[in-house]
Amino acid sequence: QQQVKQSPQSLIVQKGGISIINCAYENTAFDYFPWYQQFPGKGPALLIAIRPDVSEKKEGRFTISFNKSAKQFSLHIMDSQPGDSATYFCAASDKAAGNKLTFGGGTRVLVKP
Amino acid sequence: DGGITQSPKYLFRKEGQNVTLSCEQNLNHDAMYWYRQDPGQGLRLIYYSQIVNDFQKGDIAEGYSVSREKKESFPLTVTSAQKNPTAFYLCASSKREDEKLFFGSGTQLSVL
Numbered sequence A: 001q002q003q004v005k006q007s008p009q010s011l012i013v014q015k016g017g018i019s020i021i022n023c024a025y026e027n028t029a030f031d032y033f034p035w036y037q038q039f040p041g042k043g044p045a046l047l048i049a050i051r052p053d054v055s056e057k058k059e060g061r062f063t064i065s066f067n068k069s070a071k072q073f074s075l076h077i078m079d080s081q082p083g084d085s086a087t088y089f090c091a092a093s094d095k096a097a098g099n100k101l102t103f104g105g106g107t108r109v110l111v112k113p
Numbered sequence B: 001d002g003g004i005t006q007s008p009k010y011l012f013r014k015e016g017q018n019v020t021l022s023c024e025q026n027l028n029h030d031a032m033y034w035y036r037q038d039p040g041q042g043l044r045l046i047y048y049s050q051i052v053n054d055f056q057k058g059d060i061a062e063g064y065s066v067s068r069e070k071k072e073s074f075p076l077t078v079t080s081a082q083k084n085p086t087a088f089y090l091c092a093s094s095k096r097e098d099e100k101l102f103f104g105s106g107t108q109l110s111v112l
Helices: none
Strands: A004-007 A010-014 A019-025 A033-038 A045-050 A056-059 A062-067 A072-077 A086-092 A107-112 B004-007 B010-013 B019-025 B031-037 B043-051 B054-057 B064-066 B076-078 B087-094 B107-111
Touching: A004 A086, A010 A019, A019 A033, A019 A086, A019 A107, A033 A062, A045 A056, A045 A062, A045 A072, A072 A086, B004 B087, B010 B019, B019 B031, B019 B087, B019 B107, B043 B064
Parallel strands: A010 A107, B010 B107
Antiparallel strands: A004 A019, A019 A072, A033 A045, A033 A086, A056 A062, A062 A072, A086 A107, B004 B019, B019 B076, B031 B043, B031 B087, B043 B054, B064 B076, B087 B107
């Protein structure tokens, strides 16, 4: 049972464009929604995270939008740069269940110069 | 330099062989995790440990075993019972009660 569904699987964007990645979840007990960035051959690193008491969080060029009623959240990468080319994973966890993260399938982003 | 060290970076397993992947952290984190990553798929939880001498199965524990004898170390053994072991294995750690995971650089396991 895939509890966190991520789309698209891959996307190509021109330098300076906007990359948008979407995730949908099923478990309404989830209370923490992070995004991780992974470069080839490396482990993922936390990029930005949100809790369900806010609808948007922005850190530099990265923004999370959160829609609790729709059980969806998305990552927007503004002014995309070639250095943003990586695989992005959304995830979710439930504190009451021990904070174990459930990951989406990942999105490979390629930013063309 | 604090962090998580996984070794080896590449590992090859022969049929019927058990292999052990090493994970060491010097972040003084209580919790440690093992995830498996397959191409085009997300990370799936194999085992996790929130305290020394205690660990729990994740979503795909069959064919794997772990130990947690020291706070700093959480080795993963891929046993011969795991019929499809080829994958990228990631170790992670976190502070107790904290959702933020810190990952190692991974071990790529392949079958000869």
